[in-house]
Amino acid sequence: EVQLVESGGSLIQPGESLRLSCAVSGFSVSDYHMSWVRQAPGKGLEWVSVMYSGRVTYYADSVQGRFIISRDNVRGTLYLQMNNLRDDDTAVYYCARTHCSGGSCYLNYFDYWGQGTLVTVSS
Amino acid sequence: SSDLTQDPAVSVALGQTVRITCQGDSLRSYFASWYQQKPGQAPIFIIYGEDNRPSGIPDRFSASTSGNIASLTITGAQAEDEADYYCNSRGRGGNHVVFGGGTRLTVL
Numbered sequence: 001e002v003q004l005v006e007s008g009g010s011l012i013q014p015g016e017s018l019r020l021s022c023a024v025s026g027f028s029v030s031d032y033h034m035s036w037v038r039q040a041p042g043k044g045l046e047w048v049s050v051m052y053s054g055r056v057t058y059y060a061d062s063v064q065g066r067f068i069i070s071r072d073n074v075r076g077t078l079y080l081q082m083n084n085l086r087d088d089d090t091a092v093y094y095c096a097r098t099h100c101s102g103g104s105c106y107l108n109y110f111d112y113w114g115q116g117t118l119v120t121v122s123s
Numbered sequence: 124s125s126d127l128t129q130d131p132a133v134s135v136a137l138g139q140t141v142r143i144t145c146q147g148d149s150l151r152s153y154f155a156s157w158y159q160q161k162p163g164q165a166p167i168f169i170i171y172g173e174d175n176r177p178s179g180i181p182d183r184f185s186a187s188t189s190g191n192i193a194s195l196t197i198t199g200a201q202a203e204d205e206a207d208y209y210c211n212s213r214g215r216g217g218n219h220v221v222f223g224g225g226t227r228l229t230v231l
């Protein structure tokens with residue numbers, strides 16, 4: 001059974017750093033493109049970052065230069081290092097797996113999601 | 124522009140058909156996928172590509188694309204379909220993802 005479990009969210013002050021984790025089971029984290037998607041309170045979904053299976057990474061403009069996505073294949077875990085956090089980074093952060101079929105993986109098709117972890121940035 | 128536009132709210136009578144639309148230039152190049160989200164829950168993957176449903180998604184959900192508009196249709200809406208619906212597509216040369224603002228569906 002495929003599962004994604006996020007952890008690491010907390011209340012943190014502006015300017016500080018935080019690392020989120022997404023532990024996966026039922027598949028190998030290195031075989032799929034993996035993304036982080038966030039949702040501010042009462043707002044819509046916002047894509048944050050992707051790590052392709054080949055380790056290439058991309059970021060939304062809103063987090064470029066502050067956030068770093070990485071993974072540990074042995075631990076089966078995806079990470080999001082968040083630096084210089086701002087009030088508007090407050091959100092539930094989800095990790096999501098990209099859907100693959102017929103030998104192709106489609107970046108924007110997220111077939112499995114974790115339950116999310118809440119990051120609150122506030123002084 | 125890579126923005127995707129959705130109507131903020133739509134309503135449908137129980138058992139009737141409703142269409143939720145998503146408009147954006149990126150849809151001319153990439154198919155959308157659609158997600159259902161209920162309060163306090165993670166999004167659920169309900170439609171992808173031209174008109175494909177993941178296993179377990181009822182066949183009352185279907186999709187289509189015409190030009191720069193992607194549509195999600197629910198044929199015979201049920202009370203449990205009341206939720207927020209999001210579309211997404213690719214942007215920025217295909218290596219970014221953009222979501223629509225979401226549509227809140229009310230089943231009357």
